[in-house]
Amino acid sequence: MRFCRVRSVAEAVDELSRWGTEGRILAGGTDVMPQHLRGEQSPAALIDISGIDGLQGISEVGGATSVGALVTLRRLATASLVQLRHPALAQAAAVVGAWQTQTVATVGGNVCTAAPWADTLPALLVADAQLTLVSKSGRRRMSLGEFLAGPGATALRPTELLRAIELEPLGERSAEGYIKVGRRSAMDLAVVGVALRLSVTPSSVVSDVRIAVCGGTRPPHRVPSAEAALVGTQLVDGRLDCTEAGAELASAAAPERAKAAEYRRRVLPGLLSRLAERCVAGISGVGS
Amino acid sequence: MPGAAGEQSVSIRLIVNERRHQLDVGAGETLLSMLRERLSLLGPKEACCEGECGACTVLMDGAPVASCILAAGSTNGRTVLTVEGLAGTGELTALQQAFVSHAAVQCGYCTPGVLMVLTALLEDTPDPSEADVRRALAGTICRCTGYQQIVEAALDAAQLMIRAATS
Ligand code: FES
Ligand code: FES
Numbered sequence: 422m423r424f425c426r427v428r429s430v431a432e433a434v435d436e437l438s439r440w441g442t443e444g445r446i447l448a449g450g451t452d453v454m455p456q457h458l459r460g461e462q463s464p465a466a467l468i469d470i471s472g473i474d475g476l477q478g479i480s481e482v483g484g485a486t487s488v489g490a491l492v493t494l495r496r497l498a499t500a501s502l503v504q505l506r507h508p509a510l511a512q513a514a515a516v517v518g519a520w521q522t523q524t525v526a527t528v529g530g531n532v533c534t535a536a537p538w539a540d541t542l543p544a545l546l547v548a549d550a551q552l553t554l555v556s557k558s559g560r561r562r563m564s565l566g567e568f569l570a571g572p573g574a575t576a577l578r579p580t581e582l583l584r585a586i587e588l589e590p591l592g593e594r595s596a597e598g599y600i601k602v603g604r605r606s607a608m609d610l611a612v613v614g615v616a617l618r619l620s621v622t623p624s625s626v627v628s629d630v631r632i633a634v635c636g637g638t639r640p641p642h643r644v645p646s647a648e649a650a651l652v653g654t655q656l657v658d659g660r661l662d663c664t665e666a667g668a669e670l671a672s673a674a675a676p677e678r679a680k681a682a683e684y685r686r687r688v689l690p691g692l693l694s695r696l697a698e699r700c701v702a703g704i705s706g707v708g709s
Numbered sequence: 710m711p712g713a714a715g716e717q718s719v720s721i722r723l724i725v726n727e728r729r730h731q732l733d734v735g736a737g738e739t740l741l742s743m744l745r746e747r748l749s750l751l752g753p754k755e756a757c758c759e760g761e762c763g764a765c766t767v768l769m770d771g772a773p774v775a776s777c778i779l780a781a782g783s784t785n786g787r788t789v790l791t792v793e794g795l796a797g798t799g800e801l802t803a804l805q806q807a808f809v810s811h812a813a814v815q816c817g818y819c820t821p822g823v824l825m826v827l828t829a830l831l832e833d834t835p836d837p838s839e840a841d842v843r844r845a846l847a848g849t850i851c852r853c854t855g856y857q858q859i860v861e862a863a864l865d866a867a868q869l870m871i872r873a874a875t876s
Contacts, residue, residue, distance in 0.1 A: 424719040424736035424782040447780060454778040455759055457737050467736055471783045495772065519848020520826060521763060524772040525779065608761070608847050 449525035490529025506590035542641035543616035546633035596703035726794030741776035752792035763849030766822035792821035811862035815853035
């Protein structure tokens with residue numbers, strides 16, 4: 422195995438086109454290294470992109486937030502720009518593994534590994550994440566939803582590098598959050614996780630809803646039927662009735678017959694209600 | 710020496726415990742085996758080798774990392790601190806001293822990792838709450854103490870450090 426240290430995106434895509442499926446990108450390495458050490462993966466080359474400065478930034482571009490692929494989970498959890506504009510993402514990043522993992526694990530790694538239990542992905546989905554993928558032959562943009570084609574199998578081509586993720590920040594009279602359930606309160610993978618973004622009109626009618634889930638067997642995804650069940654709902658006494666949306670969410674997000682799916686069906690409605698309550702309380706002038 | 714057969718090596722320069730090193734490490738070699746086997750720093754412990762237990766925790770550029778799953782090759786240009794580097798001047802740090810007085814060490818296997826993550830916490834959050842301390846410890850497993858003495862030692866060390874800084 423070779424270790425190829427690259428310093429720029431141009432060098433990275435050169436190496437990627439040279440190694441193709443034989444090359445493996447190394448960022449934080451929290452997935453790649455354990456797989457290598459267990460003998461599950463034996464690429465001919467590790468392409469270490471961790472030193473590329475151009476992939477480290479968080480910035481405002483136009484109305485959007487641009488997050489470089491190498492931004493670490495710790496930074497997502499603690500950066501004030503993220504906490505303010507993308508609270509669900511900050512909350513999700515803060516519950517991935519331990520501090521030791523968050524120090525090095527990157528948002529780009531989460532996206533490209535596309536694990537079904539990846540906490541950050543529902544939060545990225547409710548921000549309508551758009552990915553910029555680059556290769557030697559050019560660049561393309563794709564929504565995260567499209568990119569997540571199957572578990573561990575994404576639309577990423579072997580010669581492509583994820584460069585940045587563009588996010589739509591929270592608008593006026595909007596709030597969002599992320600909740601997960603794992604087997605212990607820290608360190609564990611999500612058995613099920615939900616992200617919700619909610620917008621409300623001045624007359625307290627729900628105008629926009631985005632719900633995304635992780636856990637289970639599919640890659641994280643939005644749940645349009647549950648979203649539709651909430652749009653147009655009137656808040657009564659500062660409360661949002663999530664009964665119908667919760668039932669939709671449970672049946673659409675955990676349709677399998679397995680016991681694990683049955684568990685997820687049971688907890689999903691409660692998670693959605695708790696999140697909705699938190700969101701409504703966070704939209705000023707509505708919860709009171 | 711670490712580094713499996715068929716692995717090419719890569720040259721790195723880094724600072725470990727305030728000393729500069731230039732080393733050739735294997736492509737798949739971990740920071741932990743580099744520290745233990747090339748630099749004879751046996752403080753960081755090898756336990757799960759999966760990034761789950763925290764026994765191997767060291768600080769990289771001031772932040773805790775599980776050295777057992779970190780590629781040595783990617784530490785080029787970085788600054789690493791192991792438990793050996795804490796008492797660099799020969800005197801125990803306030804945190805280490807508090808571990809001694811609170812009997813926060815039993816078998817000691819987790820201690821080097823726990824000390825490193827708590828050192829980072831006290832740097833980051835000089836006056837942590839008990840919840841802050843417990844959250845910071847989520848990735849370092851201790852099978853002996855039940856954590857209580859460790860938490861008390863950390864809170865005590867924080868107060869000592871605050872007093873020392875303001876006096
Ligand atoms: S030995 Fe590194 S986390 Fe357990
Ligand atoms: S003192 Fe024995 S594991 Fe912590």
